[in-house]
Structure formats: C-alpha cells, structure tokens
Amino acid sequence: MTNTINLEMKSLSSTIANLNVSMTQALDSQTSNELTIAVNPTPTDNSQVQRLADFDTLIAALEYAASGTTGYNFYDAKGSLRSTLPYRVLRQNARASARRLLGLGLSSGDRIAIVADTTTEFVELFFACRYARLIPLAMPVPVNLGSHAVYVRQLHGILESSQASAALANVDYINFLEEAAEGLQRLRWVGTLEQLEKLPVLDKALQANQPDETAYLQYTSGSTRTPRGVIITERALMNNLQGIVRNGLEMRSSDRIASWLPFYHDMGLVGMLMAPMVAQVSVDYMATQNFAIRPLQWLRLISRNRCTIAFSQPFGFKLCTLRVRDSDLEDLDLSCWRAAGVGAEMIRPDTLRNFAEKFAPAGFDMNAFLPCYGLAESTLAVTFSHTGHGFQSLRVDAGTLVDKNIAVRLQADGRKYNEFVNCGRPLPGHMVKVVDDAGQELLDLRVGSIMVHGPSIMTGYFNCPEDTKNTLQPGNWLDTGDLGFLLEGNLYITGRRTDVIIVNGRNIRAQDVEELAEQQPEVRAREASAFSITDANDIITIVLVIECRLTSVIDQQSLTSRLQRLVYMAFGVNCLVELVSPHTLPRTSSGKLSRFEARKGFIQRTDLADQLSVESRDR
Amino acid sequence: MAHDYNNILQNLCHHLEHFASSGVEIVPESELIDQLAIDSVKLLNLIMEIEDEFDISVPINILADVRTVRDLADLIHKIKSAS
Numbered sequence: 001m002t003n004t005i006n007l008e009m010k011s012l013s014s015t016i017a018n019l020n021v022s023m024t025q026a027l028d029s030q031t032s033n034e035l036t037i038a039v040n041p042t043p044t045d046n047s048q049v050q051r052l053a054d055f056d057t058l059i060a061a062l063e064y065a066a067s068g069t070t071g072y073n074f075y076d077a078k079g080s081l082r083s084t085l086p087y088r089v090l091r092q093n094a095r096a097s098a099r100r101l102l103g104l105g106l107s108s109g110d111r112i113a114i115v116a117d118t119t120t121e122f123v124e125l126f127f128a129c130r131y132a133r134l135i136p137l138a139m140p141v142p143v144n145l146g147s148h149a150v151y152v153r154q155l156h157g158i159l160e161s162s163q164a165s166a167a168l169a170n171v172d173y174i175n176f177l178e179e180a181a182e183g184l185q186r187l188r189w190v191g192t193l194e195q196l197e198k199l200p201v202l203d204k205a206l207q208a209n210q211p212d213e214t215a216y217l218q219y220t221s222g223s224t225r226t227p228r229g230v231i232i233t234e235r236a237l238m239n240n241l242q243g244i245v246r247n248g249l250e251m252r253s254s255d256r257i258a259s260w261l262p263f264y265h266d267m268g269l270v271g272m273l274m275a276p277m278v279a280q281v282s283v284d285y286m287a288t289q290n291f292a293i294r295p296l297q298w299l300r301l302i303s304r305n306r307c308t309i310a311f312s313q314p315f316g317f318k319l320c321t322l323r324v325r326d327s328d329l330e331d332l333d334l335s336c337w338r339a340a341g342v343g344a345e346m347i348r349p350d351t352l353r354n355f356a357e358k359f360a361p362a363g364f365d366m367n368a369f370l371p372c373y374g375l376a377e378s379t380l381a382v383t384f385s386h387t388g389h390g391f392q393s394l395r396v397d398a399g400t401l402v403d404k405n406i407a408v409r410l411q412a413d414g415r416k417y418n419e420f421v422n423c424g425r426p427l428p429g430h431m432v433k434v435v436d437d438a439g440q441e442l443l444d445l446r447v448g449s450i451m452v453h454g455p456s457i458m459t460g461y462f463n464c465p466e467d468t469k470n471t472l473q474p475g476n477w478l479d480t481g482d483l484g485f486l487l488e489g490n491l492y493i494t495g496r497r498t499d500v501i502i503v504n505g506r507n508i509r510a511q512d513v514e515e516l517a518e519q520q521p522e523v524r525a526r527e528a529s530a531f532s533i534t535d536a537n538d539i540i541t542i543v544l545v546i547e548c549r550l551t552s553v554i555d556q557q558s559l560t561s562r563l564q565r566l567v568y569m570a571f572g573v574n575c576l577v578e579l580v581s582p583h584t585l586p587r588t589s590s591g592k593l594s595r596f597e598a599r600k601g602f603i604q605r606t607d608l609a610d611q612l613s614v615e616s617r618d619r
Numbered sequence: 620m621a622h623d624y625n626n627i628l629q630n631l632c633h634h635l636e637h638f639a640s641s642g643v644e645i646v647p648e649s650e651l652i653d654q655l656a657i658d659s660v661k662l663l664n665l666i667m668e669i670e671d672e673f674d675i676s677v678p679i680n681i682l683a684d685v686r687t688v689r690d691l692a693d694l695i696h697k698i699k700s701a702s
Contacts (some may be wrong), residue, residue: 077676143679145651145662146686172680289679292663293670323664504659561653568652572659 041305042071042086042282050253053242053278057209057234059130061278066091070282072123072273077290079297079304085120087277093124096201097193098131103202104166104189108133111162111217115139115155115169115177116263118287121193123263123273125168130215131206137162137217137229138264141173143289144572148176155180157227158219159187162462168193211235217462218266218376226512229462230376237270238278240379240456243427244271245279248372248384249309249339257283258307260291260298260316267344270380271311295320296328299359303332311341314348315504317355324358335363339387343372345502346493347421348538349393366390373423373491377471377478379456382432383491385424392422394492396445405447407485407492420484420492430454433477434486447485447494451477499595501532503540503573510595513575516566517544522559529585529598542567542575545598547582578602627673627699628692634668635688647689655688675699 071086116138129136217229261268460468513530586597
C-alpha cells in the first residue's frame with residue numbers, strides 16, 4: 001500500500017533527478033563499450049568435432065566447447081558487432097569470476113541474482129556461478145514507461161523469494177538493483193561485474209558439478225507480488241538440451257543461431273544461450289529492446305551471417321510483418337534460415353502465413369517454420385514438430401469446441417471454425433496426456449488440461465511447497481496450465497486456462513492484476529476479477545471488473561484511471577476497467593470468484609458475444 | 620539552447636499526435652500513459668521515430684523514469700546535448 005501511494009506522489013523533480021543519475025551512467029557505459037568493439041564475429045565452422053549435448057553438466061559442456069573456435073557475438077541497435085565472447089574466453093573469464101564470487105564467502109547452493117541484460121557480462125556471471133557451484137537466477141530488465149517503482153518492487157520480490165546471497169547488474173541497472181536490495185538481510189553483496197573484478201581471486205580449486213544439483217532458478221512471468229522460481233537440476237537441464245539439440249533441431253556443425261530473446265526468459269536462456277553452446281555452434285545476439293524497436297535488424301543479422309536457426313514467439317513474427325518495409329526486403333536473403341522456431345504462446349496460423357507471404361520475396365522458406373511447445377517448468381521444450389516440414393494445422397468446428405470441448409474436423413465450408421497449429425510430439429523420454437477436470441485421461445480430439453511427465457520436469461518452485469504441490473501432481477505429472485488436445489500423438493494447444501493472460505508474448509497472471517487492484521483502498525479483497533478478451537483482429541485486452549461502492553463520478557473516474565495506470569506500469573499493457581455494483585461478480589459455491597463466469601458476464605453486458613472464444617475455462 | 624529545447628518539444632508533440640487517442644490535447648504536462656494511452660507497442664514505434672528524427676539512441680533503462688511529454692523532451696534534449 002505504501003509503495004503505491006509513493007508511486008503516485010512521486011514528483012516530477014525527483015523523476016528528473018533520477019533521470020540525471022541514470023543518464024550519466026548510461027553515457028558512461030556507452031563510452032566504455034566503445035573500447036571493446038570487435039572486428040570479426042566467431043566463425044560458423046568450428047575447429048573441433050561436434051558433440052551433441054552428450055555431457056553430464058553444463059560446465060562439462062563448456063569445458064569441451066572452449067577448445068573450439070565458436071562462441072557468442074553481441075550486436076548493437078544499428079547491427080554493428082559490439083563484442084564477441086568465444087567459448088574459450090568465456091571459460092577463462094567465468095572461472096576467474098567464480099573464484100572472486102567464492103571470495104565473497106558464499107557457499108555452494110547459494111542463490112545469485114543477475115539482471116539479465118543481453119551482454120557478455122550476464123553470460124560470464126551466469127557461467128561463473130556454475131563454476132562456483134552457486135545457483136544463478138536471471139532477473140528481467142524494465143521495459144515500460146514510468147515503471148521505475150514497479151520494477152524495483154519486482155526485483156525486490158525476486159531477491160526476497162530466492163533468498164539471494166549476492167546480486168549483480170551492469171551499470172545501466174545497478175541503481176534499480178541497489179534500491180531493490182534495501183532491507184534484505186540475506187543479501188551479502190550487490191554490485192557490477194567491474195566491481196567484482198576488483199576483488200581478489202580466491203586461491204581455491206573449483207569443484208566439479210554434479211547432475212543432481214540445482215543448475216539455476218527460472219523466475220516465471222513478470223509477476224509483481226508472488227514471483228516463483230522454477231528449480232531445474234543439471235540432469236533435467238542436460239536432458240532437455242539433448243532433446244532440443246538432437247531431436248528438436250537436429251543440429252549440425254554448419255548451424256549458426258541469431259537471437260533477440262531475453263536471457264531472463266526460458267526460451268532465451270535455455271534455447272538460445274545454452275543449447276548452442278552444448279552443440280558448440282556460434283550465436284549472434286541483439287538486445288530485445290533493439291529488436292522490438294527495429295525488428296528488421298534481426299532479419300538482417302540472419303541474412304548477413306547466414307544464420308540457420310532463429311526462434312521467436314508469434315508476437316515477434318507479427319512485429320516483423322507489421323514493421324518491416326517492403327523496400328527493405330531487397331537487401332535480405334533469408335534462404336539460409338532452415339529452422340524458424342515458434343513457440344511460447346498460442347500460435348495463430350495466420351501470423352505464420354502472413355510472415356511467410358511477406359518474406360517469401362526475400363527467400364524465406366515456409367517449410368522452415370518449426371512449431372514447438374514447452375514451459376519453464378519442463379526446463380524449456382516438451383514437444384517439437386519435424387524440421388523442414390513447415391507448420392501443419394487443423395480446422396475444427398467452433399461451435400462443437402465451445403459447447404462440448406471436442407475438436408471436430410471442419411466438414412463443410414462456411415461454418416465458423418478455429419484453426420490450431422500442430423506443435424508436434426514429445427521429446428524422447430517425455431509423455432504428454434490431456435485430462436478432464438476430474439483428472440481422467442481423455443481420448444484424441446477431446447480438449448482438456450495438458451499434463452507432462454518426463455526427465456526435464458522441475459523439482460518444484462523454490463520455497464513454495466503449496467504451489468509445487470498444486471502443479472506437480474501424483475506420479476510426477478506436471479500440470480502445465482495449458483488447454484489442448486492430442487491427435488495421433490501430436491499436441492495442439494487451444495489456449496490457457498483463465499489464470500494466465502498472454503499479451504504481446506508475455507504471461508501475466510490474472511491473480512497479479514487482481515491483487516494490484518485490491519491494493520487500492522477503494523477495492524476490497526475478492527472483489528476484483530481479471531481476464532482477457534480477444535477481438536476479431538486478435539488484439540488481446542485485459543479486462544478488470546471491480547465491485548465498487550463509490551457513488552461520486554469523480555471518485556469512480558479516479559479509481560478507473562489509477563487502475564489503468566498501475567496495470568500499465570506493472571505489465572505494459574492497457575486495460576479496460578469496468579465498475580459494477582457489489583454482488584455482481586459470480587462466485588463459486590466456496591465463495592471463490594470465477595473468472596470464467598466473470599468474463600461471460602462482462603461479454604453479455606457489453607454485447608461482445610461474438611468474441612467469446614474457447615481460450616478460457618476455469619478449473 | 621532554449622530554442623533547441625522548444626523545437627524538440629514541438630517536434631515531439633507532433634510525433635505524439637499520431638500515437639495518442641484522437642481529440643486529446645497534447646501539452647508538456649500530459650501523462651504519456653494515462654492521458655495519451657501510449658502502450659508498449661506504440662512506445663516502440665515512438666522510440667523508433669524519435670531515434671530517426673533526432674538521430675539519437677534512447678537507452679531503454681531511462682524510460683522507467685519517464686512519465687510526461689516534458690520528461691521525454693528533457694531526455695531527448697539531454698542525449699542530444701551530450702552527443
């Protein structure tokens with residue numbers, strides 16, 4: 001509550017004062033970066049024999065990769081090479097930093113939180129933690145206007161939840177981190193890599209990692225109040241990486257990867273940072289914000305460096321289709337791109353078709369599309385479709401889907417349909433089943449909750465026994481929270497349950513939005529319901545329905561606009577606020593609010609019946 | 620210097636007209652989120668236009684402290700003066 005009020009009263013002068021501090025630092029960091037301009041990226045062709053992820057631990061994989069010539073490369077907003085980090089150099093630097101981290105008096109298993117900007121510093125620190133047998137966790141960078149206070153609170157929440165012993169950020173973000181660290185007793189050290197490098201190297205041999213130890217914590221979603229860290233062991237990690245590298249991508253020594261995915265996201269961290277390294281291939285990175293501002297730069301990187309693999313959420317493909325000008329196509333040659341991985345949110349076939357159509361003149365091959373499905377709770381990947389076959393989809397009758405939860409193939413033209421993308425089969429050793437609300441396994445084409453079982457599954461959520469128990473069900477079946485159906489062993493995702501809202505590729509927990517509302521003095525607990533609606537153009541909007549006792553129009557407006565601003569600052573999206581009279585929101589017999597019913601009611605009140613999609617269903 | 624700043628402010632308001640909801644008056648004190656409804660996708664477009672127009676690179680970390688049109692104009696002015 002106090003935080004919220006401070007946020008609002010924050011004066012312009014304090015904003016500008018903060019601006020001055022970060023400004024100077026940002027300019028400093030720009031100048032210091034200039035000194036490390038690299039001339040050539042690491043090569044695609046390696047000097048060593050390729051080994052496809054047959055290692056026991058991540059560090060064992062790096063020890064091998066370090067004897068070759070490949071590595072990571074970082075590009076700036078204009079597409080110029082800023083720095084390179086060959087695996088050989090990464091090994092050296094990470095080992096040195098590991099000894100310095102140990103010099104801070106940390107013991108193995110301690111958590112180290114790192115703000116995950118797309119930089120060499122983050123990568124070195126992440127691997128340094130593993131060399132020191134510490135558990136790294138990647139924290140997000142802020143993306144929204146005016147989000148200073150919300151971001152600091154988010155960092156604070158993660159630091160607290162992970163009980164981190166040390167926290168690091170680069171100069172651009174160290175101010176936020178220091179602010180977030182206030183009042184945390186367990187945190188022994190907060191600083192930048194430069195500051196760490198000034199510390200003495202502890203003269204102590206580094207111990208080998210074991211498959212059973214925790215490799216890292218993955219914090220899911222940008223949730224503000226209740227962050228949860230997924231625990232992934234070395235064994236789960238290496239298992240998933242092997243599946244991705246061998247079965248999912250069928251990697252070869254001629255592969256090269258381009259990526260803008262953030263390192264604090266599982267697809268960026270596991271898929272684009274670790275998977276290339278365990279197969280000893282080179283990667284070209286650009287920062288997420290630079291991609292978001294100029295998506296063309298990603299395609300240019302692929303074209304120029306002849307990259308063969310690049311992943312994105314559907315949102316990224318959409319951004320390219322929308323924002324790249326036709327005149328830019330002439331300089332692009334995307335014929336090298338053999339695996340255009342797409343996952344992390346519902347895939348709309350039209351998003352892929354529009355992208356393929358737009359970039360066909362630039363040599364993009366539609367068969368390169370590689371739909372896949374996964375989640376951080378299963379390290380990253382669960383299913384992959386076949387490389388080189390493009391995407392397959394199924395059109396099913398929309399009416400039967402809503403009424404009976406059955407996907408029936410469209411028989412006649414002219415009927416309303418939903419089209420779902422085939423996300424492929426589970427990786428070796430993994431099983432997927434679809435169950436109804438009672439936990440009974442369903443037959444092909446019946447829509448239900450997707451459950452996953454296999455060696456890549458998390459151990460649990462760090463320090464959250466209750467959440468762990470709800471998610472990891474008897475027999476070690478992971479409840480993914482996604483809805484879908486199976487057909488001949490292939491998985492089709494039809495949506496998320498109502499507890500998660502996906503906007504612009506980001507998972508937002510409905511509960512977090514509701515809690516934000518309930519922090520307002522005018523809103524009582526359990527009188528707010530959040531869900532999303534999707535319009536005919538696939539635009540997703542968050543709706544927040546509030547039971548409200550305010551009678552004055554001015555008070556009502558004040559609450560509405562405050563809620564809109566808070567939701568924006570926390571999640572970066574606009575939201576629609578509807579104030580209704582008390583007792584309007586539908587409750588279950590146990591008094592719990594039903595988001596599914598709340599959404600139905602909202603749609604009826606606002607006459608949006610056409611937009612009632614199959615995406616949402618309560619449990 | 621003051622002249623430069625006013626130019627920037629004017630120019631910025633001009634750009635914002637394309638992004639803001641129609642009929643909204645844009646003044647230096649306008650809140651970008653509350654009053655002009657600049658969401659995250661609009662913001663990216665806006666930054667691209669600003670970078671092209673003013674020939675600068677906007678460090679993303681600083682945007683966390685930008686709330687009003689004037690904040691943004693101050694930021695652009697600072698980056699331009701520093702380069």
